[in-house]
Amino acid sequence: MEMITSAQNSKVKSANKLKKKRERDKTGLALIEGYHLIEEAYKSNLIIQQLYVVDADRLDDKLKDYAQEVFEINLKVAEVLSGTVTPQGFFAVIEKPEYEITSAKQVLLIDCIQDPGNLGTLIRTADAAGLDLIVLEKGTADPYQDKVLRASQGSVFHLPIVTKDLSEFIENFEGEVYGTALENAVDYHQVSSQDAFALLLGNEGDGVNPKLLEQTTQNLIIPIYGKAESLNVAIAGSIVMYHLKG
Incomplete structure:
Protein backbone atom coordinates (compact mmCIF):
# COMPACT_ATOMS: atom_id res chain seq x y z
CA MET A 1 0.00 0.00 0.00
CA GLU A 2 1.43 3.33 -1.07
CA MET A 3 2.02 5.97 1.62
CA ILE A 4 1.20 9.63 0.89
CA THR A 5 2.74 12.19 3.23
CA SER A 6 2.38 15.40 1.23
CA ALA A 7 -0.77 17.45 0.65
CA GLN A 8 0.84 18.51 -2.65
CA ASN A 9 0.47 14.97 -4.00
CA SER A 10 -1.47 15.17 -7.30
CA LYS A 11 -4.10 12.60 -6.25
CA VAL A 12 -4.71 14.41 -2.95
CA LYS A 13 -5.01 17.74 -4.75
CA SER A 14 -7.54 16.26 -7.20
CA ALA A 15 -9.53 14.72 -4.35
CA ASN A 16 -9.49 18.01 -2.45
CA LYS A 17 -10.90 19.87 -5.47
CA LEU A 18 -14.03 17.70 -5.18
CA LYS A 19 -15.13 19.83 -2.22
CA LYS A 20 -16.38 22.27 -4.89
CA LYS A 21 -19.70 21.51 -6.58
CA ARG A 22 -18.37 22.72 -9.93
CA GLU A 23 -15.63 20.09 -9.82
CA ARG A 24 -18.08 17.36 -8.75
CA ASP A 25 -20.37 18.24 -11.64
CA LYS A 26 -17.48 18.31 -14.12
CA THR A 27 -15.91 15.01 -13.11
CA GLY A 28 -18.93 13.00 -11.92
CA LEU A 29 -16.94 12.21 -8.76
CA ALA A 30 -17.43 13.05 -5.07
CA LEU A 31 -15.23 13.02 -1.97
CA ILE A 32 -16.75 11.37 1.09
CA GLU A 33 -15.41 11.22 4.63
CA GLY A 34 -15.96 8.77 7.47
CA TYR A 35 -16.05 4.99 7.77
CA HIS A 36 -19.85 4.79 7.91
CA LEU A 37 -20.39 6.76 4.68
CA ILE A 38 -17.72 4.76 2.86
CA GLU A 39 -19.31 1.50 4.01
CA GLU A 40 -22.75 2.70 2.82
CA ALA A 41 -21.27 3.59 -0.58
CA TYR A 42 -19.77 0.09 -0.75
CA LYS A 43 -23.07 -1.57 0.24
CA SER A 44 -24.80 0.46 -2.49
CA ASN A 45 -22.30 -0.87 -5.06
CA LEU A 46 -20.93 2.57 -5.91
CA ILE A 47 -17.54 2.59 -7.59
CA ILE A 48 -14.84 3.62 -5.13
CA GLN A 49 -11.90 4.91 -7.14
CA GLN A 50 -9.62 5.74 -4.21
CA LEU A 51 -9.51 5.14 -0.48
CA TYR A 52 -7.34 7.27 1.81
CA VAL A 53 -6.82 6.00 5.36
CA VAL A 54 -4.75 7.22 8.30
CA ASP A 55 -4.62 3.80 9.95
CA ALA A 56 -4.79 0.96 7.43
CA ASP A 57 -5.15 -1.64 10.20
CA ARG A 58 -8.62 -0.25 10.97
CA LEU A 59 -9.80 -0.78 7.40
CA ASP A 60 -11.91 -3.84 6.64
CA ASP A 61 -10.36 -6.19 4.04
CA LYS A 62 -13.56 -6.12 1.96
CA LEU A 63 -13.15 -2.34 1.47
CA LYS A 64 -9.43 -2.70 0.70
CA ASP A 65 -10.24 -5.27 -1.97
CA TYR A 66 -13.22 -3.37 -3.36
CA ALA A 67 -11.56 0.02 -3.88
CA GLN A 68 -9.60 0.52 -7.10
CA GLU A 69 -6.71 2.19 -5.22
CA VAL A 70 -5.88 2.39 -1.51
CA PHE A 71 -3.46 4.87 0.05
CA GLU A 72 -2.25 5.32 3.60
CA ILE A 73 -2.00 8.99 4.59
CA ASN A 74 -0.66 10.93 7.55
CA LEU A 75 -2.65 13.31 9.76
CA LYS A 76 -1.45 16.37 7.82
CA VAL A 77 -2.97 15.05 4.59
CA ALA A 78 -6.14 14.00 6.46
CA GLU A 79 -6.57 17.55 7.75
CA VAL A 80 -6.37 18.89 4.19
CA LEU A 81 -8.98 16.42 2.91
CA SER A 82 -11.32 16.76 5.88
CA GLY A 83 -14.42 18.90 6.06
CA THR A 84 -14.37 18.78 9.87
CA VAL A 85 -12.08 20.10 12.61
CA THR A 86 -11.13 16.59 13.75
CA PRO A 87 -10.68 14.27 10.74
CA GLN A 88 -12.02 10.72 11.06
CA GLY A 89 -9.11 9.40 9.02
CA PHE A 90 -11.15 7.70 6.27
CA PHE A 91 -11.79 9.29 2.88
CA ALA A 92 -12.95 7.98 -0.48
CA VAL A 93 -13.34 9.30 -4.00
CA ILE A 94 -16.49 7.74 -5.45
CA GLU A 95 -18.24 7.85 -8.82
CA LYS A 96 -21.66 9.49 -8.49
CA PRO A 97 -24.35 7.06 -9.67
CA GLU A 98 -26.71 7.67 -12.60
CA TYR A 99 -30.34 6.62 -12.34
CA GLU A 100 -33.31 5.53 -14.40
CA ILE A 101 -36.26 7.43 -12.90
CA THR A 102 -39.28 6.86 -15.14
CA SER A 103 -40.92 4.21 -12.93
CA ALA A 104 -40.95 6.29 -9.71
CA LYS A 105 -44.37 6.46 -8.01
Missing part, protein backbone atom coordinates in the same frame (compact mmCIF):
# COMPACT_ATOMS: atom_id res chain seq x y z
CA GLN A 106 -43.59 8.10 -4.66
CA VAL A 107 -41.47 11.19 -5.07
CA LEU A 108 -40.10 14.05 -2.98
CA LEU A 109 -39.76 17.31 -4.92
CA ILE A 110 -37.42 19.93 -3.46
CA ASP A 111 -37.52 23.54 -4.62
CA CYS A 112 -34.31 25.34 -3.63
CA ILE A 113 -33.84 24.14 -0.04
CA GLN A 114 -30.39 25.48 0.78
CA ASP A 115 -29.62 24.40 4.33
CA PRO A 116 -27.49 21.23 4.11
CA GLY A 117 -28.84 19.90 7.40
CA ASN A 118 -32.43 20.21 6.17
CA LEU A 119 -31.68 18.57 2.84
CA GLY A 120 -29.73 15.72 4.46
CA THR A 121 -32.54 15.10 6.97
CA LEU A 122 -35.17 15.03 4.21
CA ILE A 123 -33.09 12.57 2.16
CA ARG A 124 -32.72 10.35 5.23
CA THR A 125 -36.49 10.48 5.93
CA ALA A 126 -37.39 9.80 2.28
CA ASP A 127 -35.10 6.76 2.43
CA ALA A 128 -36.63 5.56 5.72
CA ALA A 129 -40.17 6.07 4.36
CA GLY A 130 -39.33 4.05 1.26
CA LEU A 131 -39.83 6.73 -1.39
CA ASP A 132 -38.65 5.95 -4.92
CA LEU A 133 -37.06 9.22 -5.98
CA ILE A 134 -35.99 12.73 -4.95
CA VAL A 135 -36.01 15.49 -7.58
CA LEU A 136 -34.14 18.73 -6.86
CA GLU A 137 -34.76 22.06 -8.58
CA LYS A 138 -31.58 23.81 -9.69
CA GLY A 139 -30.47 26.06 -6.81
CA THR A 140 -31.01 23.38 -4.14
CA ALA A 141 -28.02 22.39 -1.98
CA ASP A 142 -25.85 19.69 -3.56
CA PRO A 143 -26.56 16.23 -2.05
CA TYR A 144 -22.84 15.43 -2.35
CA GLN A 145 -21.81 18.41 -0.25
CA ASP A 146 -20.05 17.23 2.91
CA LYS A 147 -22.67 18.52 5.40
CA VAL A 148 -25.57 17.05 3.40
CA LEU A 149 -23.80 13.67 3.22
CA ARG A 150 -23.26 13.68 6.98
CA ALA A 151 -26.86 14.67 7.75
CA SER A 152 -28.20 11.99 5.40
CA GLN A 153 -26.15 9.28 7.18
CA GLY A 154 -25.52 7.54 3.85
CA SER A 155 -29.12 7.71 2.59
CA VAL A 156 -27.82 9.74 -0.38
CA PHE A 157 -26.59 6.40 -1.76
CA HIS A 158 -29.83 4.48 -1.13
CA LEU A 159 -32.32 6.11 -3.52
CA PRO A 160 -32.16 8.06 -6.78
CA ILE A 161 -31.56 11.81 -6.37
CA VAL A 162 -31.60 13.88 -9.55
CA THR A 163 -31.64 17.57 -10.50
CA LYS A 164 -34.40 18.39 -12.97
CA ASP A 165 -36.85 21.13 -13.90
CA LEU A 166 -39.67 20.57 -11.37
CA SER A 167 -42.35 22.16 -13.53
CA GLU A 168 -41.61 19.72 -16.33
CA PHE A 169 -41.46 16.77 -13.92
CA ILE A 170 -44.83 17.66 -12.34
CA GLU A 171 -46.39 18.00 -15.80
CA ASN A 172 -45.41 14.44 -16.68
CA PHE A 173 -46.02 12.84 -13.27
CA GLU A 174 -49.02 10.51 -13.18
CA GLY A 175 -49.92 10.71 -9.47
CA GLU A 176 -51.30 13.43 -7.20
CA VAL A 177 -48.93 16.33 -6.44
CA TYR A 178 -49.14 17.98 -3.01
CA GLY A 179 -47.63 21.37 -2.28
CA THR A 180 -46.83 22.83 1.12
CA ALA A 181 -48.24 26.35 1.34
CA LEU A 182 -50.70 28.39 3.41
CA GLU A 183 -52.93 29.57 0.57
CA ASN A 184 -55.72 27.35 -0.81
CA ALA A 185 -54.54 24.62 1.54
CA VAL A 186 -56.24 21.93 3.61
CA ASP A 187 -55.13 20.20 6.79
CA TYR A 188 -52.88 17.31 5.70
CA HIS A 189 -55.08 14.90 7.74
CA GLN A 190 -57.82 15.42 5.14
CA VAL A 191 -55.74 13.66 2.50
CA SER A 192 -55.48 9.88 2.61
CA SER A 193 -52.40 7.75 1.93
CA GLN A 194 -51.89 6.60 -1.64
CA ASP A 195 -49.77 4.51 -3.96
CA ALA A 196 -48.61 7.34 -6.23
CA PHE A 197 -47.85 10.84 -4.98
CA ALA A 198 -45.32 13.65 -5.14
CA LEU A 199 -44.70 16.00 -2.23
CA LEU A 200 -43.33 19.46 -3.04
CA LEU A 201 -41.28 21.35 -0.43
CA GLY A 202 -39.83 24.84 -0.79
CA ASN A 203 -37.04 27.14 0.30
CA GLU A 204 -36.66 27.84 4.03
CA GLY A 205 -37.38 31.58 3.68
CA ASP A 206 -39.42 31.95 0.49
CA GLY A 207 -41.37 28.69 0.42
CA VAL A 208 -42.35 27.02 -2.84
CA ASN A 209 -42.20 28.97 -6.09
CA PRO A 210 -45.79 30.22 -6.70
CA LYS A 211 -45.66 29.02 -10.32
CA LEU A 212 -45.02 25.47 -9.12
CA LEU A 213 -47.92 25.71 -6.64
CA GLU A 214 -50.22 26.41 -9.58
CA GLN A 215 -49.42 22.90 -10.84
CA THR A 216 -50.23 21.03 -7.61
CA THR A 217 -53.34 18.91 -7.06
CA GLN A 218 -53.77 20.26 -3.54
CA ASN A 219 -51.76 22.33 -1.06
CA LEU A 220 -51.39 21.06 2.50
CA ILE A 221 -50.81 22.66 5.89
CA ILE A 222 -49.79 21.14 9.20
CA PRO A 223 -51.78 22.70 12.06
CA ILE A 224 -49.79 24.51 14.75
CA TYR A 225 -51.23 23.86 18.22
CA GLY A 226 -48.68 25.80 20.26
CA LYS A 227 -47.06 29.21 19.90
CA ALA A 228 -44.42 28.35 17.29
CA GLU A 229 -44.84 30.41 14.13
CA SER A 230 -44.01 27.51 11.83
CA LEU A 231 -42.30 24.13 11.53
CA ASN A 232 -38.82 23.54 10.17
CA VAL A 233 -39.12 22.37 6.54
CA ALA A 234 -37.37 19.05 7.23
CA ILE A 235 -39.74 18.26 10.11
CA ALA A 236 -42.82 19.33 8.14
CA GLY A 237 -41.73 17.30 5.12
CA SER A 238 -41.08 14.24 7.27
CA ILE A 239 -44.54 14.38 8.87
CA VAL A 240 -46.35 14.63 5.53
CA MET A 241 -44.17 12.00 3.82
CA TYR A 242 -45.06 9.40 6.42
CA HIS A 243 -48.73 10.43 6.33
CA LEU A 244 -48.95 10.00 2.56
CA LYS A 245 -47.23 6.63 2.82
CA GLY A 246 -49.94 5.57 5.29
